[in-house]
Amino acid sequence: MFPLGLSFEARMYSCERLNQVLADTQILHSLYKKHHWLMRGPTFYQLHLLLDKHADEQLKLVDLIAERVQTLGGVAVGDPRHVAEITAVPRPPNGAEEVPAMLSRLLEAHETILITAHEVAARAQEMGDDGTNDLLVSDVIRTGELQAWFLIEHLVDTPLVEAPHNGRSR
Numbered sequence: 001m002f003p004l005g006l007s008f009e010a011r012m013y014s015c016e017r018l019n020q021v022l023a024d025t026q027i028l029h030s031l032y033k034k035h036h037w038l039m040r041g042p043t044f045y046q047l048h049l050l051l052d053k054h055a056d057e058q059l060k061l062v063d064l065i066a067e068r069v070q071t072l073g074g075v076a077v078g079d080p081r082h083v084a085e086i087t088a089v090p091r092p093p094n095g096a097e098e099v100p101a102m103l104s105r106l107l108e109a110h111e112t113i114l115i116t117a118h119e120v121a122a123r124a125q126e127m128g129d130d131g132t133n134d135l136l137v138s139d140v141i142r143t144g145e146l147q148a149w150f151l152i153e154h155l156v157d158t159p160l161v162e163a164p165h166n167g168r169s170r
Contacts, residue, residue, distance in 0.1 A: 010127035015074025017120040022065040027089040029058040035102040
């Protein structure tokens with residue numbers, strides 16, 4: 001018995017859906033580490049550091065999500081083979097890709113997780129599972145949106161504009 005003030009149905013729904021988010025988040029963490037190692041080009045240093053920071057933040061989310069599943073009486077998915085079976089994040093090709101392709105792949109994984117997290121947060125709230133709703137909104141969604149924004153900014157082509165000299169443009 002779990003004296004959490006939640007129905008068995010609410011807890012099991014949240015456990016099942018959180019395990020999906022957990023599997024996808026573990027894959028996103030791995031993608032961040034892979035791409036962190038494979039960065040190159042003129043923005044290597046900035047992206048190398050950014051992707052490592054994002055990987056660390058995703059790893060913290062993995063722990064929070066897994067602990068929530070356990071708190072609700074479920075079993076958190078942790079075996080990499082099981083994660084690979086249930087993730088909705090597409091497998092990247094072996095080897096290295098161009099930097100924009102790697103960043104786009106990370107953005108696609110974020111969107112996959114964010115879509116699921118929004119759906120599950122809304123349903124958890126309807127079922128009275130405020131803890132799951134809060135975890136998804138306050139941690140998963142907010143972190144994912146912020147990280148996606150940082151990635152998007154690295155994909156935007158901003159033309160270099162020459163500064164005017166002596167108040168006149170050239």
